[in-house]
Amino acid sequence: MLRLEKLVKTYKTGDQALKAVDLTIPQGQVMALIGPSGAGKSTMIRCINRLVEPTSGQVWLEDTELTGLSSGGLRRKRREMGMIFQEYALVERLTVMENVLSGRLGYVGFWRSFTRRYPQESVDEAFRLLDRVGLLAMADKRADELSGGQRQRVGICRALIQNPKLLLVDEPTASLDPKTSRQIMRLICELCAERGLAAIINIHDVALAKMFVQRVVGLRFGAIEFDGRPEELTPDVLTTIYGEEDWEATIEKVEDDDEKTAEAEVAAL
Amino acid sequence: MPVLEQNGTKVWHRRTRSESLTRWAVWLTGTAIFVYCWQKISEVTTWFFVWDAPRIAEDIWTRATPPRWEYITQLGRPIWDTLNIATLGTLIALCFAVPIAFMAARNTTPSATFVRPIALLIIVSTRSINSLIWALLLIAVIGPGVLAGVVAIAIRSIGFCAKLVYEAIEEIDQTQVEAITATGASRWQVMAYGIVPQIAPAFAGVAVFRWDINIRESTVLGLVGAGGIGLQLSSSLNVLAWPQVSLILLVILAAVVLSEWVSAKVREAII
Structure with missing residues (x-):
């Protein structure tokens, strides 16, 4: 489905963010990408849809090679890759509906998008998605009126209305509180399962990643250090990825917290 | 230390x-x-x-004192001309300023080595010459009258508006642009969805601010023969008709107060 071959990114400053990364993601697999800050997680995601131009190597989406595409071809392929951002990256001064529909920009011409005359199917789909994430009532609100969790849901809708085959998710929970983080992660993973989407999720919160994904890849200094199932993430492995830390105590504690949150959620219902 | x-x-x-x-x-x-x-x-x-x-x-x-109140009947037309010079001049300037601003902003310019310096040169050169001097030059080129005033105000305002708008463009939140780009949007769509909404308040603010300034500037353009109420002011001064001068100054004051009020209202509505 997605295959990275010897992907290298060297910034102008000489920093090598990615060192010949090889990675294959099959259809429908949700993968978490963990690693310390500066390990190249964001760069890797951005090299896939070429928001950052890779220096060398190849990116295969199904049977198309992305790094050699012309700008028109790249735009058509970008439609197949939805992206979700850490700070939501909604256009603050547009309404929720406009933000969701902006996911269809790759499919409509300039004037139709400029005058906001989207095809009725897109509008129907936008309402369906907003209903699915529980924001139907907010459709006419401006994006900057929403809370963090709500904004991220709009961001998810914008990515999904593209009808993508792959989701690129960059730190979806880093700006959210623990409870909302869990809800957002659950939502992303459920939606991926419903639609059979593959996803790469950059995430700092190891405990959260272990709860939701089928596969974890650890990145350190731009190279893959670990690739396996979440259960295989032992304290030793975490030490090789992040460096020395008392993993037993902290990770267990987070999971306890999480159970308490889950109980609180149940109680609140 | x-x-x-x-x-x-x-x-x-x-x-x-x-x-x-x-x-x-x-x-x-x-x-x-x-x-x-x-x-x-x-x-x-x-x-x-x-x-x-x-x-x-x-x-x-x-x-x-007292001002010659009956002279007001002859001032209606000139003050209307003055308001028109300011408004038309501002509108024309904005039409030119927006593309120049996009060419001058570091994050939207098509070419940082060729186009950007040209855009910056236009901004600096139009800004550096006072509208009164532009009016003098233009009267020589297209003859005296309201048109010369409109063009003078327009040219003088291009640099001002373009500079403020391009600074607004350079300060936008780049992740919103990234997000729109990632959907597969074209260059123009990225501009319309990722950039324009972010600079809209700054643009409106610049437009009314410049209109406000232009009303003041266009009141003196008549002094050199470029139309508007300045023409009456200069002829009254020449014949030492002080009661007429004081009335003209009162009318200008009223026009400026009105423009202040309008721009304050517009800014309130937008931000």
């Missing part, structure tokens, strides 16, 4: 001794230069005229 060791305890001062001395010296030189200049200016001033000033001012005041 303001932290010093004295007898084993750490002492903190805002500045070190040499820093304080330097500051003292700078202040002293500054004051000396000021006093010296004051003396020089005072030497070349004809003090007779200055002592005379209150009497002359009082004389003009008595001649200018």
